[in-house]
């Protein structure tokens with residue numbers, strides 16, 4: 284399979300603007316390929332970023348049969364560009380595809396498409412500290428049919444765009460509301476797949492908590508409303524006594540984050556103990572009150588590490604580490620971003636250069 288490249292001539296290309304926020308500006312080109320049961324994946328092309336043409340009855344628009352991914356390209360000081368664990372993203376993409384009854388993509392072709400796209404639009408990889416080129420692979424069900432069932436046809440496309448800090452405050456702690464009424468995903472459902480419905484399901488509570496002065500929702504399990512799952516679109520870690528990092532075990536309704544996995548592997552090399560456990564919200568709040576939990580942070584590709592300054596639950600507020608950014612979050616942030624931007628040793632061979 285070869286990718287046909289229809290590039291915009293260099294003098295007509297756009298340029299990465301000096302200022303941008305997350306996910307609102309897109310670079311010059313996109314990748315796309317189509318799937319039909321007869322031809323399988325075919326028509327691999329890179330062409331100028333443009334609107335898709337979809338039948339109004341396309342299955343994705345009605346029954347949300349879609350999946351996506353999120354990863355980044357980082358500018359090194361010497362001008363070259365790094366990807367971080369992109370193979371993990373494509374594996375998760377294919378696991379999501381399976382769960383959503385969609386055809387898997389060829390891993391090598393998908394990575395080749397990402398590399399070609401980033402190489403072609405390399406001028407869009409920002410130079411500013413902490414910024415990157417966000418890469419959004421997506422697959423949608425395109426068959427024009429309203430009868431409920433898996434689509435026959437699909438489009439797989441990849442777009443990219445410059446990204447600054449996901450949260451405007453960067454490593455500044457955020458206030459988080461523990462959802463006692465609403466749930467994001469349920470075990471046996473599609474929580475561990477990266478599919479739009481999970482995010483649509485989270486919007487109502489996310490908007491409500493902003494009105495209350497919080498910036499994200501901490502999600503509890505949907506069966507008992509007792510066990511901690513994720514925070515916003517991030518996994519969550521608790522630090523005990525400045526030494527032990529504990530994160531909820533993967534339950535089927537939690538997205539298995541690549542940043543989470545990287546922390547579980549990296550933290551022991553920095554002298555921290557790590558474990559994955561079922562975490563009861565009442566126990567966690569008691570441990571915050573007793574000062575046993577010294578830091579809490581979210582982790583994910585978009586924000587890398589985001590400290591939590593306080594938790595609101597059932598009318599009470601629990602302040603963490605005096606609402607300050609802690610040492611563990613800072614060390615992990617420095618180590619992870621150091622590997623991503625090529626300023627620290629890549630002990631695990633995670634970086635792929637474009």
Ligand SMILES: Cc1ncc(COP(=O)(O)O)c(C=O)c1O
Nearest residue numbers: 516517518538540541542583584
């Ligand atoms: C719901 C959810 N949880 C966790 C994560 C973190 O995953 P990763 O570290 O792979 O970005 C994400 C982001 O992709 C997410 O959307």
